[in-house]
Amino acid sequence: MKAAALLLAGSMALAACASDEDSGGSANGGGGDSGGDLRIGLAFDTGGRGDRSFNDSAVAGLEAAVEEHGGEFRDLSPSADGSNRVDLLTQLADEGYNPVIAVGFAYGEVIGDVVEQYPDTTFAIIDSSAEEVGADNLTGLLFAEHEGSFLAGVAAALKSETGHVGFVGGVETPLIQKFEAGYVAGAQAVNPDIVVDTQYISPAGDFSGFNDPARGQIVAQGMYDAGADIVYHAAGGSGVGVFQAAAASGGRAIGVDSDQYQTVDDPALQAVIMTSMLKRVDNAVEAFIGEFVDGNVSGGTDEVYDLSSEGVGLATSGGFIDDIQGEIDDYRQQIIDGEIEVATTP
């Protein structure tokens, strides 16, 4: 009893100290100077802010848009099991945020009901098609990951000395299979005899594979041990494990989504990141908000970001692929011109 009272008193005292300071925390975004009434809501994919990849890329786009158009934004992360995705969207719409952007295909399942419930709010969803939902206030922001991955495969095949490369997927979903399909096709376009190991960290339905660096490392290590010298990962947070395996076995790795050479934060790992397949979520988000501000969001349609619109591409940080840039550009042009058609399924 005494102990409890003491604890309670202590907590109150501490709380009183704390409340002297403004507890508003980090005001996300913060109103732009123009003070326009643009209020953007963003609902993250699992992993949330700070994944140095997919979600952060969306935030970068938001920040750029707020810089340009003024206003503010609010970002929300789902619970660990993602069961409150609907709540994130409805709460943002309830609070008057408009437009509301859902990051990740996982929202595809629930967004249909939400857009119906809030006809006056404009929604966008990344990585999921809006056409199948068919609502005027929803736009899908899609990427041609297979095209970008094709170039990653080209780079890997050109740089491989052993004629053996690898691909580590996070979770065996159709989206990640697009990465695999493009990568394998690109590698084989350069060297038809190349050996491409492909492996997924977790099966469909088990999303742990996107956030399990330890297993990422084991899978990639197996590939390096088997003779692969370059491994491409599309495994979100597990990718760090792939980089670690590359560093441990003197191989190289290809990053994904963001320019991971810039974001990895560790010189030892930086040295193994040959390039990254960029998925310019930031560009897509920024462009969408621009359209919203200008009042010409078409709605009910998908906007596809591919090689021609620079929605996907390869990063050049570190200068590891400068010597093969010419060949990569050749393939890039062929895809844009439609001479090469990249399959979306392995």
Added chain:
Amino acid sequence: MSALRRLGPTLLAPVLAVVAAIIISGLVMAALQVNPFDVYAVMVDFGDTPAQQMTAIVVILNRAVPLFLAGLAVAVAFRMGLFNIGVEGQYRLATIMAAAIGAAVALPGPLHVLLIVVVAMAVAAIWAGIVAVLKVTRGVSEVISSIMLNFIALGIASYLLTGPFRGSPEGASIISTAEIAESGWMPSLNWVFDALGLANPPRQLSGFLLVAIVVGIVISVLLDRTRFGFDLKATGLSPSAARASGVDSRGMVIKTMLISGAVAGLIGMPDLLGSTHSYTTDFTAGLGFLGIAVALLGRNNPVGIAFAALLFAFLDRALVPLQIADYPASVVTIIQGTIVLAVVISNEVARRIALRSAERGMAQNGPPPAVGDGGSGPAQPAGAGRATGAGQHTDERQEAGA
């Protein structure tokens, strides 16, 4: 009075744990320069309009239903000292089988729902039964085998989803089973709001709430009012004593795991029948593990588990408003984590207190003292709990002796 005597020890540990968790997380927040009282105020603020408030309540109830069922499934086994960690795999496998069979058949309304539910219960019970058979025939620890069977169950579920049971078109970003026909949907309970004259929220209140309540009552009666429940509890308290008094402990293991599994099979049903109507790559995962925490907090008592599930659901709901109000949502995770930790500790503390005062009570050969001294805990419930805890304990001994 006897109700209070029964509830006393059940209440003491969890209330202690929740209070401790609130204080500890308050201290953590204060250390992080966040005012904990503001945070708690945001957590209990359900919104301004009646529709928003009702939506919040629906969100909490919808989340609480699967948590309650998961807690119940764990608790049934736990009463007997069996640690069924396999609830996760049991409900995932059960849900995909039920989804596939539900989509494949056409039956009139209630029958269709019933078939889906029965399939889910049967699949999960069989899966849990493997654990029991391994235990009684080969002496395999149920902890090990149920964890291992989780991996196998998830693997099978994934294979079935991407292979034979795949119902979504090629290239769709979310793989799912074929959708169950409308006759196999469970209607929502939103008519209740109209009937009670409350605002009808846009969110659908899961119709499975009623089923969960019925299951809770059935399990409660089974555990506390039947010979089976007594055998189960006796085996849990002392396997050798139970065997000596003629309880077939092997049979009990199998029956208990089958029941635990059957309840586990229901966990995925609220979502499957109420909202998704198919099993998808995105189907809510992790409920089986949360169920362990819920059962611990509820002290394996159906009423306690209901409160624990509601508390966890309440905390989960706060994730979104906290972020809106610019507070770290990890507060919720800290509170939940501290509750689990604190409940383990306070269970032990409560057990020792009960034991000590029971011993004292027996030494004096009279009724247990009304108020103990020393110890820690919140004023009223703790005092009452301690005294009645002793009563409960001596009751148990008398029962066991009888």
